[in-house]
Every structure is written in structure tokens, then in C-alpha cells.
Amino acid sequence: MHEGAVVAGEDGSFYVSDGYGNARVVKFDARGRYQFEWGRPGTGPGEFDLPHGIDVDAAGRVYVADRSNARVQVFDATGRFLAQWQGTELGRPYSVAISGTRAVVVDGGDQPERGPDRSGAAEVDLDGRVLSRFGRFGNQDGQFRLAHDVAIGADGSVYVVDAWGQRVQKFVRRER
Secondary structure, three states: OOEEEEEEOOOOOEEEEEEOOOOEEEEEOOOOOEEEEEOOEOOOOOOEOOEEEEEEOOOOOEEEEEHHHOEEEEEOOOOOEEEEEOOOOOOOEEEEEEEOOEEEEEEOOOOOOOOOOOOEEEEEEOOOOEEEEEOEEOOOOOEEOOEEEEEEOOOOOEEEEEOOOOEEEEEOOOOO
């Protein structure tokens, strides 16, 4: 079984991150017709080891959570590699969501046979600089057993899917 994530662009075209058996991103037009794809197994720029979450910003840049390579890769709309985000504060990105000039990246941890692991989320700017981090491993409010997916609502609320915690949690930004 192949699984992936899907994100639509402003023009109705859409991208599919095709991991779990493949290592690519595929673009389709608004009518669902194949346009092109990029990626192959590996660790270099434009290569993937389980492309998972995917999102597109207002400028058309494509952000792919390259899960098993522990990074987010950034591409232009044609699949040309632009940048990568990687580091201990991002951990192992499972998903990425873009809203305006910020992104939220969820770290699903490494899932060792015995816990505890790490799991959390990072708010970053669109250059990949971590602005803040929230959540940690656990089953209590604000904690995640396996942060797996993320979305940002129109009001700026952040929704984190916790696969092993079997729930979705909503986070509201506090005014500073």
C-alpha cells in the first residue's frame, strides 16, 4: 500500500508526497492530469527517505517533510531544490503546515522499542529558523505520543494529530 499527503495550489493543481514505497513528489493539474514528478531514494538535495507531510506557501514554494532523513526540503513550483531545514529543534519532521510567514513542523520522534521518546512541534519562519517549540512526549494535555500531522486554521490555531495518543489537539497562540 502506498500512502501520501496531498496539498492543492492556488490554481487548483496539487502535489502528492508519495512515500511508503516510493520516494517522490508528483504534481497534477487542476483536472487531475499528471504533470511531472521529482525525487528518488537518497539523502541528497531532492532525494527522499519517506516524503511525508507536504504544504505550499503563497509564493508557490513546496515544503516536504522528508521524515526518515529528519529534515524539511523546500522546492520551487517546478521541483527545483531551494533549501533544507534540519536540526535538533526540528527533530524528525513528520509534517509541515504553512500560514503566512510561518510554518509549524511536527516532530514524531524516533519511536524506540521502549519510551520515552521525544515528540513535539516547532514554529519556524520560512527560512527554517525555529521561533518557538511546544509540546513534548506524553499523554497529557499539550503532550504527544506521536505527533504525526499538523494543520493551521484560518484563525491561526494549530491542530496537531497525535497518532498513538489517538487524538487531535488544538493550540491557540497567546498574545505576547
